[in-house]
Amino acid sequence: MKTYKINIAGMERALPLCAINDDLYIGAFIIVGDPSLSEHCARELLKIAPEFDYVLTAETKGIPLVHEMARQRGDAKYIVARKSKKLYMVDPFFVEVQSITTAARQKLYLDQLDVETMKGKKVLIVDDVISTGKSLEALEELAERCGANVVGKMAILAEGEAADRDDILFLEKLPLFNAEGEPIS
Numbered sequence: 001m002k003t004y005k006i007n008i009a010g011m012e013r014a015l016p017l018c019a020i021n022d023d024l025y026i027g028a029f030i031i032v033g034d035p036s037l038s039e040h041c042a043r044e045l046l047k048i049a050p051e052f053d054y055v056l057t058a059e060t061k062g063i064p065l066v067h068e069m070a071r072q073r074g075d076a077k078y079i080v081a082r083k084s085k086k087l088y089m090v091d092p093f094f095v096e097v098q099s100i101t102t103a104a105r106q107k108l109y110l111d112q113l114d115v116e117t118m119k120g121k122k123v124l125i126v127d128d129v130i131s132t133g134k135s136l137e138a139l140e141e142l143a144e145r146c147g148a149n150v151v152g153k154m155a156i157l158a159e160g161e162a163a164d165r166d167d168i169l170f171l172e173k174l175p176l177f178n179a180e181g182e183p184i185s
């Protein structure tokens with residue numbers, strides 16, 4: 001399998017190129033199971049993060065990153081929008097989302113305890129990768145419905161056209177690829 005070598009603020013990884021369709025490949029950025037990577041990226045993102053009360057992310061790959069950001073700051077809590085409804089959630093609500101890497105539509109759930117926690121607070125939205133921006137949009141909608149004040153949106157990598165956005169903070173650009181493994185954006 002072809003790989004794309006990326007340097008993320010001084011840490012190198014080889015990302016396997018995976019087909020979205022015959023003509024479009026992505027570099028799979030797998031932060032889950034790589035604690036030294038999440039520790040490093042959390043530290044680098046905190047250096048450029050605006051002031052915030054809580055971080056909000058989406059299950060799954062955002063979790064190790066925000067966990068590490070919260071741990072490094074000594075935060076008592078961070079908020080995770082879950083992709084399925086759990087029995088212990090209090091009066092949960094959801095928004096729908098479709099990301100670049102997951103074919104099926106997904107749901108992001110928050111419960112009322114999270115709503116109360118974020119209401120009127122400075123919330124920083126964080127994900128591992130922003131690509132089409134649909135996941136970020138869904139998280140913004142959740143934060144809005146909580147009455148939170150979104151102070152920033154950030155990711156480790158901005159993929160494809162996301163790298164041209166001026167409303168997000170990120171550490172590195174990640175191109176999209178053709179079937180030959182050549183960058184196309």
Ligand SMILES: O=P(O)(O)OC[C@H]1O[C@H](OP(=O)(O)OP(=O)(O)O)[C@H](O)[C@@H]1O
Nearest residue numbers: 060061099100101102131132133134135
């Ligand atoms: O900007 P977008 O096109 O929305 O893509 C980015 C999202 O896609 C990936 O998650 P994925 O849907 O693969 O889910 P996972 O983290 O549960 O694996 C990634 O972790 C972001 O959350």
